[in-house]
Amino acid sequence: MALTIAVCIKPVPDSEYYNKITIDPVTKRLNRDGIPTVINSMDKNAIEAALRLREKHGGRVLAFSMAPDTAIENLKRVLAMGVDEAYLCSDRVLGGADTWATSYTLYKAIEKTGPVDLVIMGNQTEDGGTAQVPSQLGEWMGVPHLANVIALDYEDGGMVVKTKADRGTIRYSLKLPAVLAVTRDCNEPRIPSVMDILKVGKKPMRILRAQDLDLNPDFIGIKGSPTQAGEIYSPDMSRKSEALVGDPDEIALRILDELRKAGISIG
Amino acid sequence: MFEFFNENQVMLASVAKELVEKEIATHAAEWDEKDHCPTELFKVFGQQGMLGVFVPEQYGGAGLGITERSIILEEVARHSAGFAIALMTHDLATAAILNHGTEEMKKTWLPKLCAAEVIGGLSVTEATGGSDLSNQATTIEKNSAGYLLNGRKVFITNSHIANLNIWTGTSGVNEKGRKVLSAILIPPETPGLSAGRKENKLGLRGSITGEVIAKDVQCGPDSIVGKEGKGSAVALHTIGNYGRSGMAAIALGILRASVEEAVKFGNERIIYGNPLSKIPEMQAIIADNQVEYEAATAMLYNATAIYDNGKDAIPKLAAAKYFATEAAVRASRRTMDLMGGYGVINEYPVGRFLRDALANIPSGGTSQIMRVIVAGSLLR
Ligand SMILES: Cc1cc2nc3c(=O)[nH]c(=O)nc-3n(C[C@H](O)[C@H](O)[C@H](O)COP(=O)(O)OP(=O)(O)OC[C@H]3O[C@@H](n4cnc5c(N)ncnc54)[C@H](O)[C@@H]3O)c2cc1C
Ligand SMILES: Cc1cc2nc3c(=O)[nH]c(=O)nc-3n(C[C@H](O)[C@H](O)[C@H](O)COP(=O)(O)OP(=O)(O)OC[C@H]3O[C@@H](n4cnc5c(N)ncnc54)[C@H](O)[C@@H]3O)c2cc1C
Numbered sequence: 001m002a003l004t005i006a007v008c009i010k011p012v013p014d015s016e017y018y019n020k021i022t023i024d025p026v027t028k029r030l031n032r033d034g035i036p037t038v039i040n041s042m043d044k045n046a047i048e049a050a051l052r053l054r055e056k057h058g059g060r061v062l063a064f065s066m067a068p069d070t071a072i073e074n075l076k077r078v079l080a081m082g083v084d085e086a087y088l089c090s091d092r093v094l095g096g097a098d099t100w101a102t103s104y105t106l107y108k109a110i111e112k113t114g115p116v117d118l119v120i121m122g123n124q125t126e127d128g129g130t131a132q133v134p135s136q137l138g139e140w141m142g143v144p145h146l147a148n149v150i151a152l153d154y155e156d157g158g159m160v161v162k163t164k165a166d167r168g169t170i171r172y173s174l175k176l177p178a179v180l181a182v183t184r185d186c187n188e189p190r191i192p193s194v195m196d197i198l199k200v201g202k203k204p205m206r207i208l209r210a211q212d213l214d215l216n217p218d219f220i221g222i223k224g225s226p227t228q229a230g231e232i233y234s235p236d237m238s239r240k241s242e243a244l245v246g247d248p249d250e251i252a253l254r255i256l257d258e259l260r261k262a263g264i265s266i267g
Numbered sequence: 268m269f270e271f272f273n274e275n276q277v278m279l280a281s282v283a284k285e286l287v288e289k290e291i292a293t294h295a296a297e298w299d300e301k302d303h304c305p306t307e308l309f310k311v312f313g314q315q316g317m318l319g320v321f322v323p324e325q326y327g328g329a330g331l332g333i334t335e336r337s338i339i340l341e342e343v344a345r346h347s348a349g350f351a352i353a354l355m356t357h358d359l360a361t362a363a364i365l366n367h368g369t370e371e372m373k374k375t376w377l378p379k380l381c382a383a384e385v386i387g388g389l390s391v392t393e394a395t396g397g398s399d400l401s402n403q404a405t406t407i408e409k410n411s412a413g414y415l416l417n418g419r420k421v422f423i424t425n426s427h428i429a430n431l432n433i434w435t436g437t438s439g440v441n442e443k444g445r446k447v448l449s450a451i452l453i454p455p456e457t458p459g460l461s462a463g464r465k466e467n468k469l470g471l472r473g474s475i476t477g478e479v480i481a482k483d484v485q486c487g488p489d490s491i492v493g494k495e496g497k498g499s500a501v502a503l504h505t506i507g508n509y510g511r512s513g514m515a516a517i518a519l520g521i522l523r524a525s526v527e528e529a530v531k532f533g534n535e536r537i538i539y540g541n542p543l544s545k546i547p548e549m550q551a552i553i554a555d556n557q558v559e560y561e562a563a564t565a566m567l568y569n570a571t572a573i574y575d576n577g578k579d580a581i582p583k584l585a586a587a588k589y590f591a592t593e594a595a596v597r598a599s600r601r602t603m604d605l606m607g608g609y610g611v612i613n614e615y616p617v618g619r620f621l622r623d624a625l626a627n628i629p630s631g632g633t634s635q636i637m638r639v640i641v642a643g644s645l646l647r
Contacts, residue, residue, distance in 0.1 A: 080278060191286050194316030194329040197278050 003059035003154060005050040006116040007083065008106055011037035011067050011074040012127045023232055039074050042122030044189035045182045049152060050120050051082045057154050060084045062113060066094060066105050069207065079200045080192035087113060091210040096222035103136035105220055108213045119179040123147055134181035145179035146172060150186050269568040279335055283342035286315060295347035298473035299619050304353055306428050312354060313383035319361040327378030332575030333509060337516035337567060344520025348623035349473030351520060352630065355513035356424035360387025362509040363433045363450065367493035367501045372452060376431060385455055388429030390420035390479050391502050398636050400499060405436030407449050413488040414451060416481045426477035427462040430455035434481065435498040448498030452490045459484035470626030507581045508574055510631040511588040515567045518591035521624050522560040525598035528617055529553050529605050552605045556598040563591035582644035589637035595624035
C-alpha cells in the first residue's frame with residue numbers, strides 16, 4: 001500500500017550561534033534576532049524515515065511546521081531532502097503556544113490537508129526539548145503513538161517498530177494510523193543533491209493562516225496555552241577566586257589549608 | 268555570503284557546507300599530514316551532483332554554471348584546499364570536453380565524469396615552463412590509426428589517479444614556422460600512458476601532483492578536442508575560465524578559514540585576563556582578513572556571473588585569481604601572527620592554510636602571468 005506520511009518539523013536556533021542568544025530581562029523572552037534557524041536535528045531523522053518508507057512502499061510525504069513566516073527557508077530545505085509538499089502554520093494568533101497548543105494546531109493542519117496513514121516526528125527538540133508534542137498529537141488524533149523509536153518498517157498493513165528502553169529494546173506492532181517519534185539512532189539523514197535543490201521551486205508549499213484552519217480560538221496561541229514560562233535566567237557562571245602569592249612551599253601549605261577548610265581530608 | 272546569490276545558490280552553499288562538515292572537516296588535517304587523497308569521495312561528490320555542476324542535464328550534469336561550481340569549491344576548501352584542487356582539476360577535463368569536444372565525446376564521457384565513474388586530469392605544463400605554453404616538446408603525430416602521442420608533463424594534478432586525460436602537444440608548425448598545439452583525449456586503459464614521480468608538495472597536500480608520461484600512446488582518429496592546431500585555445504579557455512575561477516574559489520575557502528580561526532582563537536585565548544580579541548591590534552588583523560575575504564568574494568562572483576551570462580570574463584577571472592590567492596597568503600599569515608606561538612604549532616590548522624595558500628599561487632598560472640593578462644586586456 002502506498003503510504004501518506006506527515007512529518008513535523010520545528011525550526012530551532014542554529015547551535016553555532018548559541019552564544020549570541022540573550023534573554024530579555026524584562027519580558028523573559030529569548031532574543032533570537034539575527035540568529036539563523038535550522039531544522040531540529042531529530043526532525044531530519046523523521047524526514048529520512050518517511051522518505052525511506054516512501055521509497056520502499058510508494059506514497060507521499062508531507063511536512064508540517066508551526067513557526068513564523070521566515071520558516072519558509074527551513075521548509076525549502078525539507079523539500080530539497082525529498083519531501084513532496086510542505087505546509088507552514090504561521091499566524092500572529094498562534095504565537096506563544098505551549099506544547100499543548102502546538103500539538104493542537106499541528107493536529108488541525110494535518111486534518112485539514114487530508115487523511116494520513118502515519119505521522120513521524122522528532123523525539124524532542126534542541127530548544128524546548130519537552131518531548132511532549134508527539135504523544136499529545138497522538139492523543140488529539142486518537143491513534144496509537146510511540147516515542148524513542150530507533151527502527152521502523154511497514155509490514156502487512158501496520159507498522160513494526162523498535163523503541164529504545166532503559167535496558168534494551170522493545171518491539172511493537174502498531175495499527176495505522178499512528179504517530180511515531182524517532183531518535184538519532186533511527187537512521188542517517190540524507191544531504192540533498194544539487195538536482196534535489198533545483199526541484200524545490202516546483203513543489204507545492206503553502207502557508208496556512210489561522211483562518212484557513214478550523215481552529216477553536218481557546219486552544220491556540222498564548223491564550224490556549226495552559227503552560228506559561230516562569231522565571232528564565234542565565235546562571236551566574238563566575239566563581240570565587242583568589243590568587244595565592246609567595247614562594248612555592250608557602251603556596252603549597254595554603255592550598256592544603258584551603259582544602260582542609262573545604263572539608264576535604266588529606267592524610 | 269555573496270548578496271546577489273539566488274535562492275538555489277544560497278541553499279547550495281549550505282548543503283555543500285553540510286556535506287563538507289560530514290565528509291571532510293574532521294579528516295582534513297590527517298590528509299594533509301599523510302598526503303593522502305581520499306579518492307573514494309569523488310563518487311560521493313558525484314552522487315550529490317557536485318561534479319560538473321555546469322554540465323547540461325542531457326549529459327548528466329545539473330545545468331548550472333561556474334558560479335555554482337565556485338560555491339561548492341569554496342566550501343570544500345574551507346576545510347580542505349588540498350582535496351578541493353583534486354575535485355577542481357577533475358572538472359577541467361569535464362569543461363574541456365563540454366566546451367570543445369565532439370558530440371560523441373560529450374555523450375560518452377560527460378555522464379561518467381559527472382558521476383565520477385572516471386577521474387579526469389588536464390595535462391598542459393611541461394618542464395620547459397608552464398608560463399611558456401606554446402613551447403611544448405610533447406608531440407601529437409597523425410598516423411594511419413589516428414594520432415600518436417609522446418611526451419612528459421609535470422606538476423599535473425590527479426596524475427596518479429586520473430584515468431581520463433586531456434593532453435596538449437605540438438601537432439605541427441604554422442605558416443610562420445611556429446609550433447601549433449592540439450588537445451587530445453586519452454580514454455581510460457590506453458596503453459603507453461603512465462604516471463612518473465609524485466611530488467612532495469609544501470601545500471595542497473591531499474591532492475596528488477606529479478608527472479605523467481606518454482610513450483607511443485595511440486589515440487583514435489576522433490580523439491582531438493577542438494580543432495586540430497587549436498589546442499592552445501582549448502587550454503587557455505579551460506584554464507582561463509574554469510581553472511582560475513576554481514583556484515580563486517579555493518582561495519576564498521582559505522580566506523574564510525583564516526577569518527574564522529582568527530575569531531575563534533581571539534575569543535578563546537585569554538591574555539591579561541581578557542580575550543585576545545579585546546586588543547585593538549588583534550581586531551585590526553580580524554578586520555583586514557574579513558575585508559580581503561569580502562573583496563575577493565565580490566571579485567570572483569562578479570566574474571563568474573559574467574562568464575555564466577555568456578560574456579568574456581578572462582581578465583576579470585585573472586584579476587580575481589591574482590587577488591584572492593595572494594590575499595589568502597596574507598590572511599593566513601595574519602591569523603598566524605594573531606595566534607602567537609600557537610600559530611606555528613601543527614595541531615592548529617592555520618599553518619596548513621598558509622602552506623595551501625602558497626601552493627595555490629602557481630596553479631592555473633602565476634601571479635605575474637595574471638598581471639600580464641589583466642594589463643594585456645587594457646593595453647591591446
Ligand atoms: C527554552 C524553551 C523552553 C520551553 N519549555 C516549555 C515547557 O516547559 N512547556 C511547554 O508547554 N512549552 C515549552 N516551550 C514552548 C515549546 O517549545 C513550543 O510549544 C514548541 O512548539 C513545542 O515544544 P518542544 O520544543 O518542547 O517540542 P518537543 O515536544 O520536544 O518536540 C518533539 C517533536 O515535535 C515536533 N514539533 C515540536 N514543535 C513543533 C512545531 N512548532 N512545528 C512542527 N513540529 C513540531 C517535532 O517533530 C519535534 O521533533 C518552551 C520553549 C523554549 C524555547
Ligand atoms: C599544486 C599545483 C597543481 C598544478 N596542476 C596542474 C595541472 O593539473 N595541469 C597542468 O597542466 N599544470 C598544473 N600545474 C602547473 C602550473 O600551471 C604551473 O606551475 C604554472 O603555470 C607555472 O609554470 P612553471 O611552474 O613552469 O613556472 P615558470 O613558467 O617557469 O615560471 C617561473 C617564474 O617566471 C615567471 N614568469 C614566466 N613567464 C613570465 C612572463 N611572461 N612575465 C613575467 N613573469 C614570468 C613566473 O611568474 C614565475 O615567477 C600545477 C602547479 C601546481 C603548483
